[in-house]
Amino acid sequence: xxxxxxxxxxxxxxxxxxxxxxxxxxxxxxxxxxxxxxxxxxxxxxxxxxxxxxxxxxxxxxxxxxxxxxxxxxxxxxxxxxxxxxxxxxxxxxxxxxxxxxxxxxxxxxxxxxxxxxxxxxxxxxxxxxxxxxxxxxxxxxxxxxxxxxxxxxxxxxxxxxxxxxxxxxxxxxxxxxxxxxxxxxxxxxxxxxxxxxxxxxxxxxxxxxxxxxxxxxxxxxxxxxxxxxxxxxxxxxxxxxxxxxxxxxxxxxxxxxxxxxxxxxxxxxxxxxxxxxxxxxxxxxxxxxxxxxxxxxxxxxxxxxxxxxxxxxxxxxxxxxxx
Amino acid sequence: xxxxxxxxxxxxxxxxxxxxxxxxxxxxxxxxxxxxxxxxxxxxxxxxxxxxxxxxxxxxxxxxxxxxxxxxxxxxxxxxxxxxxxxxxxxxxxxxxxxxxxxxxxxxxxxxxxxxxxxxxxxxxxxxxxxxxxxxxxxxxxxxxxxxxxxxxxxxxxxxxxxxxxxxxxxxxxxxxxxxxxxxxxxxxxxxxxxxxxxxxxxxxxxxxxxxxxxxxxxxxxxxxxxxxxxxxxxxxxxxxxxxxxxxxxxxxxxxxxxxxxxxxxxxxxxxxxxxxxxxxxxxxxxxxxxxxxxxxxxxxxxxxxxxxxxxxxxxxxxxxxxxxxxxxxxxxxxxxxxxxxxxxxxxxxx
Numbered sequence: 001x002x003x004x005x006x007x008x009x010x011x012x013x014x015x016x017x018x019x020x021x022x023x024x025x026x027x028x029x030x031x032x033x034x035x036x037x038x039x040x041x042x043x044x045x046x047x048x049x050x051x052x053x054x055x056x057x058x059x060x061x062x063x064x065x066x067x068x069x070x071x072x073x074x075x076x077x078x079x080x081x082x083x084x085x086x087x088x089x090x091x092x093x094x095x096x097x098x099x100x101x102x103x104x105x106x107x108x109x110x111x112x113x114x115x116x117x118x119x120x121x122x123x124x125x126x127x128x129x130x131x132x133x134x135x136x137x138x139x140x141x142x143x144x145x146x147x148x149x150x151x152x153x154x155x156x157x158x159x160x161x162x163x164x165x166x167x168x169x170x171x172x173x174x175x176x177x178x179x180x181x182x183x184x185x186x187x188x189x190x191x192x193x194x195x196x197x198x199x200x201x202x203x204x205x206x207x208x209x210x211x212x213x214x215x216x217x218x219x220x221x222x223x224x225x226x227x228x229x230x231x232x233x234x235x236x237x238x239x240x241x242x243x244x245x246x247x248x249x250x251x252x253x254x255x256x257x258x259x260x261x262x263x264x265x266x267x268x269x270x271x272x273x274x275x276x277x278x279x280x281x282x283x284x285x286x287x288x289x290x291x292x293x294x295x296x297x298x299x300x301x302x303x304x305x306x307x308x309x310x311x312x313x314x315x316x317x318x319x320x321x322x323x324x
Numbered sequence: 325x326x327x328x329x330x331x332x333x334x335x336x337x338x339x340x341x342x343x344x345x346x347x348x349x350x351x352x353x354x355x356x357x358x359x360x361x362x363x364x365x366x367x368x369x370x371x372x373x374x375x376x377x378x379x380x381x382x383x384x385x386x387x388x389x390x391x392x393x394x395x396x397x398x399x400x401x402x403x404x405x406x407x408x409x410x411x412x413x414x415x416x417x418x419x420x421x422x423x424x425x426x427x428x429x430x431x432x433x434x435x436x437x438x439x440x441x442x443x444x445x446x447x448x449x450x451x452x453x454x455x456x457x458x459x460x461x462x463x464x465x466x467x468x469x470x471x472x473x474x475x476x477x478x479x480x481x482x483x484x485x486x487x488x489x490x491x492x493x494x495x496x497x498x499x500x501x502x503x504x505x506x507x508x509x510x511x512x513x514x515x516x517x518x519x520x521x522x523x524x525x526x527x528x529x530x531x532x533x534x535x536x537x538x539x540x541x542x543x544x545x546x547x548x549x550x551x552x553x554x555x556x557x558x559x560x561x562x563x564x565x566x567x568x569x570x571x572x573x574x575x576x577x578x579x580x581x582x583x584x585x586x587x588x589x590x591x592x593x594x595x596x597x598x599x600x601x602x603x604x605x606x607x608x609x610x611x612x613x614x615x616x617x618x619x620x621x622x623x624x625x626x627x628x629x630x631x632x633x634x635x636x637x638x639x640x641x642x643x644x645x646x647x648x649x650x651x652x653x654x655x656x657x658x659x660x661x662x663x664x665x666x667x668x669x670x671x672x673x674x675x
Contacts, residue, residue, distance in 0.1 A: 265606060299505055
């Protein structure tokens with residue numbers, strides 16, 4: 001229990017730090033959302049000044065931070081100038097869509113990487129293993145952007161999957177099963193791009209750590225006892241190799257979040273990515289800050305899940321009672 | 325046969341690739357921003373040696389492209405009109421490596437242009453833009469990595485060498501930077517910098533932003549090396565003889581970090597080139613008309629381009645040989661560092 005409390009405290013400290021960092025950056029920013037208005041001769045300078053005052057942009061940084069904190073506590077998370085509404089409802093719809101992509105991609109990527117990595121580690125150095133290594137190397141050298149765009153070009157030319165957006169136009173009129181099918185079809189392309197970009201590294205790490213374990217004497221002993229191959233690999237070897245892989249799980253969430261930002265823009269998936277890009281271009285300050293903060297929350301929760309898994313998988317951590 | 329440096333092969337490959345891009349003026353047949361409004365979206369022109377009548381030519385040639393009647397961007401090959409490739413042809417002036425004025429190009433042609441990768445909406449030669457764009461993207465990656473590594477070196481050395489509260493504070497900040505997904509961090513930093521600036525200013529802005537984002541991981545690695553190095557006997561001995569802090573750092577401790585820094589550079593440079601590509605692709609980086617690998621791709625965000633002109637995608641593949649080179653370099657460097665480990669890449673190459 002102390003272990004979790006410590007992790008939680010750590011996470012809170014981290015979020016606090018990130019929010020302060022984000023606000024510090026805003027002071028570096030030349031200009032703000034209302035600067036465009038100042039160029040417009042039809043808007044009186046007094047109006048712009050009044051708007052600035054209304055949104056407290058003329059106040060010093062600590063005051064702005066305090067009032068933003070206040071609105072976070074009240075569940076609004078600041079105010080979007082461009083959408084003229086509190087940020088929170090705006091952000092949550094987009095965050096839901098991003099999470100839908102990221103979680104699906106994480107599950108699928110690990111679902112493929114674990115068996116494939118173990119399979120490859122078992123044949124370490126032999127032909128199938130070398131072939132797979134070549135395949136992962138080939139995937140690894142294709143940059144994310146090229147991969148996502150390539151999939152998009154391919155799909156547009158073949159028409160295998162719908163491209164762009166999250167749903168078809170007639171989505172509302174479909175029955176539930178049709179809705180799910182429509183959503184799944186639209187998700188295929190972005191999820192495929194994410195999975196393919198994350199996969200090579202995951203497979204390589206799984207392979208490396210399982211191969212290391214398979215060299216250990218206890219595996220030889222277990223094999224000598226006649227434990228079936230599958231049990232040996234998945235119950236004993238994978239369990240022993242789990243430690244670095246679980247830390248990798250936390251990292252992979254961060255990578256997938258970053259990746260999904262790009263993929264969303266490329267495939268016009270209505271997630272955080274396009275919203276963030278839009279708000280950067282229009283200098284919609286609080287949306288940017290909240291978006292960055294939200295991504296940190298995702299990442300921190302991902303790491304928290306990894307910690308829980310580690311706690312469950314590694315008895316050493318349980319006995320140490322929180323000190324790592 | 326065992327070579328003395330297993331990474332020499334990768335260095336040679338990378339050197340050759342970079343040389344091609346650095347001498348873009350020579351290898352590119354045309355000026356990258358010269359517009360030919362009458363030839364928008366020319367498809368790639370493949371080179372042939374055998375013509376339609378079955379005659380073999382010694383000189384490679386392309387078929388001229390003619391506009392189809394009633395269209396503005398649909399072409400057909402005119403197999404009766406050959407465009408022979410002329411080597412070392414004099415063309416648009418450029419400065420080789422930025423200072424040597426020259427007019428000689430590796431290849432060119434007499435009447436029609438040979439556009440190996442087609443042209444964009446303004447009729448600019450994509451192949452030339454690709455080579456020139458590489459200069460910007462690769463330079464951004466190299467400078468960005470240099471920035472990151474020098475920040476990382478300073479922070480890591482300070483934290484590791486002086487220890488105490490400085491170490492705690494610096495490593496806490498590093499954790500903060502490590503906690504953010506890098507693309508979000510990049511976005512956040514970029515968000516608060518001016519949007520519309522000249523290409524040159526934008527370039528340095530991008531380099532600064534990219535360079536400032538990733539310092540945390542190299543700093544942690546450097547700190548680790550410094551921590552172990554400062555307890556080595558010869559360092560203690562030097563200290564006992566009255567060596568000053570700056571002398572110790574300069575002569576004994578920082579040289580120890582060189583292999584870590586090299587490996588990090590090989591990992592960081594392709595990542596940073598990709599970061600520049602991403603930013604420019606999204607319109608937050610180097611603006612038109614200057615070409616960069618990112619903004620060459622940005623017109624693919626239009627659905628019509630995606631559907632009709634697939635060859636606009638080809639520049640995306642330019643990065644692949646560079647990635648391959650850097651990946652090979654990084655893993656051979658890592659093998660040299662930790663020869664006992666089965667190939668294993670640090671999670672740093674992931675995040």
